[in-house]
Amino acid sequence: MKITEIEVFAIRLPLYEPFVISYASYSDMPSIIVKMTTDTGHVGYGEAVADDHVTGESWEGTFAVLRHTLAPILLGENPSRFGKIHEVMDQAIYGVPTAKAALDMACFDVVGKIYGIPAYDLLGGRYHEKFPVTHVLSIASPEHMAQEAAERVALGYSSLKMKVGTNAVEDVKRIQAVRERVGKETAIRVDVNQGWVNSSTTLQAMKQLESCELDWLEQPVKADDIDAMVEIKSKIATPLMVDEGLRGVREMREIIAKRAADKVNIKLMKCGGMYPAMKLAHMAEMAGMECQVGSMVESSIGSAAGFHVAFSQKAMTSVELTGPLKFSKDVGNLHYDVPFIELNEKPGLGIDVDEQALEELTVRKEKVSL
The missing domain is CATH 3.30.390.10 (Enolase-like, N-terminal domain)
Known part of the structure; x- marks a missing residue:
């Protein structure tokens, strides 16, 4: 061929x-x-x-x-x-x-x-049967984010990912408002997208958020500042995830060597696709680190590819691939059984x-x- x-x-x-x-x-x-x-x-x-x-x-x-x-x-x-x-x-x-x-x-x-055969069979075969889908909250006022969070929990979502990072003081208010509205049973993951910039700002914010019992904190500092991630990880109890700081094998080696994170967010757009993502997942598994497949807000095509990687790798414990749920028109038909995603057994990526x-x-x- x-x-x-x-x-x-x-x-x-x-x-x-x-x-x-x-x-x-x-x-x-x-x-x-x-x-x-x-x-x-x-x-x-x-x-x-x-x-x-x-x-x-x-x-x-x-x-x-x-x-x-x-x-x-x-x-x-x-x-x-x-x-x-x-x-x-x-x-x-x-x-x-x-x-x-x-x-x-x-x-x-x-x-x-x-x-x-399905693409996951080209990556070692299916390991997971299904994953819960996490709803992603865009940055808004504390009241708006809390209301949207409550609405999604009422629909059956068991986890929320909060986008923050514009201002640490306001971000603390946003997170506290969402936690107060949804209660302790809903998992809250906070993604700062590098917005808190450095370790001192991050540690100050996290001190105020101790009672919120976050599922994890994702990429609070600049992508290339792995040493700041090391410092933060050593001083907070909340699990720490690296996202923008992980692109390929070179960064993964440093993260593992310095024990800079508890979890890593692997994105196909950062590492070069399904084949490199599989290799990063293997590295993480050998280092005893959990992984998730994240998203750049792709259509059904890119999201399906991410799911095939996630479903095939033991180290994957979560997915955040919700692009198709955000589009009013898509180019494919990836199916979600909200609040879960279960892949079909169609060949290739499995979408039309x-x-x-x-x-x-x-x-x-x-x-x-x-």
């Missing part, structure tokens, strides 16, 4: 309401979809959701890299040779993990379809792509072929 054609679609996914985090507010989500065709006539899809603040990639730049650098060099390659595919991409261009992730996913999707919706959401598209 070999890759004969790759199409690249720049799209914008409409959100039900703006998604607000510490460093940005999104009225819609810019994404890039790749469609890979092989000489057997099978088609696979992948997705790239770039984030300038996390990997240094932009929507426009990722489209260009895919169209002019990565897609052309994969023509003629065997998509089932996952390690070789990554070697070819890495030799062509340094970094750009989001662009590489899209092609990596498409390879897993098309190969799974060719062999008639709506070609008409893809066309309607497309801003720009280009194609390369043999």
Whole structure:
């Protein structure tokens, strides 16, 4: 089998309401979809959701890299040779993990379809049966976040992820308000997205939040400040998770060596796709660290790819892939049994792509072929 054609679609996914985090507010989500065709006539899809603040990639730049650098060099390659595919991409261009992730996913999707097996069987087989879905709260006033949290708990959600990081003093009020509204039975995870910047601000905030009994604290300081994470971990009882500070193997080595976190958030857009994510999960498992697969708010395509990684790896204890629940129109049909997600046994990523919706959401598209 070999890759004969790759199409690249720049799209914008409409959100039900703006998604607000510490460093940005999104009225819609810019994404890039790749469609890979092989000489057997099978088609696979992948997705790239770039984030300038996390990997240094932009929507426009990722489209260009895919169209002019990565897609052309994969023509003629065997998509089932996952390690070789990554070697070819890495030799062509340094970094750009989001662009590489899209092609990596498409390879897993098309190969799974060719062999008639789910993508998780290409990653070692299914380990987990289902995961609870966590609702993500965008940054808003304490009252608004508390009200939304209560509404979601009433719908059956057992865990909430709070986005904070604009101001530590206000963030404490937000977290306290949500905890007071939902009670102690609901798990609350706090994601600062680097917004508290340093260890001193973080430790001051966490001292005020001791009674809130948080499930974990995620990436409170700047991504590259692993030493600050070490200090925070040594001084708080709340489990500490690294997110933006983990991109690939180099950072994972340092995190493990310095015991800088209790948990790691693996995102396909940060590490380069499903194959690299599997390797990071293996490293974490050997170090006795728990993992979750997180999201850059991808469509059904990218979210399904993340779920296949999560369901196949023992070290995965949580998932936060809720993009499809936030979109008023999606390009795929990933199904959630809220408050749980259970994958089907269809081949590849296990979703059907709506070609008409893809066309309607497309801003720009280009194609390369043999």
